Amino acid sequence: MRSDSYKNNIMHNKKRVVIAGGGPAGLTAASEVIKNADFEASVFEKSDILGGISRTVNYKGNRIDIGGHRFFSKSDEVMSWWLNVLPMESQSHPAAKFDEVMLRRSRKSRILWMRKLFDYPLKFSADTFKKLGLTRAFLMGVSYAKAMVFQIKPENNLEEFFINRFGRRLYLRFFKDYTEKVWGVPCNKISADWGAQRVKGFSITKAVLHAVRKMFDRKPKDISQKDVETSLIEEFMYPKFGPGLLWETVGKSVLARGGKIEMQSEVVKINCEAGRVKSLTVKDQDGALKDVECDYFVSSMPIVELVAKLDGIEVPQNVKQICDGLLYRDFITVGLLCSDMNLKSDIDPKKIVEDNWIYIQESDVKVGRLQIFNNWSPYMVADSKLVWMGLEYFCNEGDEIWSMTDDALKVLAEKEMLSCGVIGQNSVKDSVVIRIQKAYPAYFGRYKEFPEVRAFLDKIENLFCVGRNGQHRYNNMDHSMLSAIEAVKNMHSGSTSKDNVWSVNTQEEYHESKK
Secondary structure, three states, X not given: OOOHHHHHHHHHOOEEEEEEOOOHHHHHHHHHHOOOOOEEEEEEXXXXXXXXXXXXXXXXXXXXXXXXXXXXXXXXXXXXXXHHHOOEOOOOOOHHHOOOOEEEEEOOEEEEEOOEEEEEOOOOOHHHHHHHOHHHHHHHHHHHHHHHHOOOOOOOOHHHHHHHHHOHHHHHHHOHHHHHHHHOOOHHHOXXXXXXXXXXXXXXXXHHHHHHHHHHOOOOOOOOOOOOOHHHOOEEEEEOOOHHHHHHHHHHHHHHOOOEEEEOOEEEEEEEEOOEEEEEEEEOOOOOEEEEXXXXXXXXXOHHHHHHOEEOOOOOHHHHHXXXXXXXXXXXXXXXXXXXXXXXXXXOOOOEOOOOEEEEOOOOOOOOEEEEHHHOOHHHOOOOOOEEEEEEEEEOOOOOOOOOOHHHHHHHHHHHHHHOOOOOOOOEEEEEEEEEEEEEEOOOOOHHHHHHHHHHHHOOOOEEEOOOOOOOOOOOHHHHHHXXXXXXXXXXXXXXXXXXXXXXXXXXXXXXXXO
16 A cells, blocks of 8 residues: 555656635636646635625525526537536436526516616517607617718727617617616726626617527527527526526536535735745635645636735836726625515516616616526525515715615615516515625726736746636636636646637627626
């Protein structure tokens, strides 16, 4: 039998990968790293829960999906990755694993404007014309036609991006208020890159063509929906108990395969030597510090924190200044447990609407979006007779909304749902407030200068930046995963290039329009 010292020597000869962050990017990196027997992975997560913004918060058996996560990707690699962790409910699987499955869900989202619900994407239907009125609908059509002929070139900001694709009137009615709630600044102050990141190839023309094709297409639906613009997909996969189920399962798998995960442990200093990361100083939940040596460092922490924690390497003054000007939006979800809601299904008026979420395009309320968790998965709600909703407020840490007490936020949420006609008096039975910092990397401030920061970080040979905050890019979950997968491929092959890692979510087939 081999001695423990022999085993320790074997472990010591492995390439050590240290990962900051236990969200989708960090856990994907860890899972991929340990597929190679010559590598070991250690994850340090500063919170007490895995999943990052893709976590699931459990409040008295009622589950909150932070931000809403459709499990759908144009990447076959990611789709297979998910299903390898959680099989589809229709597939055979051990009885003991029945709770660890993916459900197949229908997607529906609409816009609340003038206290009326409009399809998103907007449909040219009798119902739409009735709600808009013929005059308003006609003027919107003229505005759209004008935009198609007289394109604004170049697109200097997000407002021009939207007008080029939808016309000024549609932009003002169905995009402006919600988008400005999300970011807290006018659309003409936001880089057009955000539109390129989120809306990309979607247009009214594509929505119409998709609707026409549906009328004549009688083939069974394929969950991959490869030929469908992502904004128009009608089905997606969803973990039975929310996205956190997947990442908790991945975490267990990483541990079972020899990886390490330390919770409530924060990387507080990144020790560099000769242009490489030599070790990380980590503070555990008791405040104790330890140095952890590494051959590779994978960072999903916010770029501003990453740069601030670098030690032993000279950070150029321009990089420091740009990082000081990189901004974020924070995020609050107010969960409301209600006896019923006033918004009813068009199919069965006795049931609530089928929407997964509703964009609130009303300027007289602060709420930006409403999720209905019953429609994500019936298992998200402890009592199926009740309606479990999540009201999303976008803010900056320290501003008026963020500074409100939890009790004040609960009162505001109920008041706004009453005002919008979503619920009736005395229907709220319980409520909870969840706060998320640095949820959305902002596309304003000194964002345009970000390539200078990337160029500096790319020179640190064994550093790989992955994920939404790790790349200061509004990535979706699958894009965050792909950035990690590409980074690990480079480690396994010995490549020091970072181009493939940064190029994820810049290609047309990855387009997404979720928010």
